[in-house]
Amino acid sequence: MKEVKTKFKEEQMFYGFSTISNEKEAKKDMLELIDRIRRVSKCDTVLPYVALIKDFYQDEGEFQLFVGRMEYHPDLEKLVVVEGDFATAEIEPTFGRFWRKAITSTERYMETKWADKNGYIPGSVKYLLFSEKIKSEHPTLDYYMQIEKK
Helix, strand or coil, X not given: CCCCEEEEECCEEEEEEEEEEECCCHXXXXXXXXXXXXXXXXXXXXXXXXXXXXXXXXXXXXXXXXXXXXXXXXXXXXXXXXXXXXXXXEECCXXXXXXXXXXXHHHHHHHHHHXXXXXXXXXXXXXXXXXXXXXXXXXXXXXXXXXXXX
16 A cells, blocks of 8 residues: 545546445455446446445445446446545555455555544545556555545
8 A cells, every 4th residue: 555645525426336245245246246337338348437335234244335437327326425535545456466455454554543643534435446557567446435534
């Protein structure tokens, strides 16, 4: 993970599909949602796209997983991410190929140590932005976490 930056983001709309998922099934569910977006919108690539987790159901260990793109399509569900302050970090895979560990450690660091040290409370909106950078020789993706001042 590179440095954490803060920025104000305007309201954004994403178009895609969602499903109830869990930690064990998230990768498979994400790939299925991407494939569904490709079929419905008749496109070769979904990049750039977001994977957004919301409505975490603590007792069941499940959450709402939304995968979407920024390009409008009438047959895709719309998800609005409200404007606000976000902390963001660029994530590189651990050992060049292990994303889950890199994402989890970045998320944990930003939600606990970084937020507390910098006077923020993590908000409920968190998402990953997958762009063309994911295809490069040194792939990265961007993690966004909504933040509020303490």
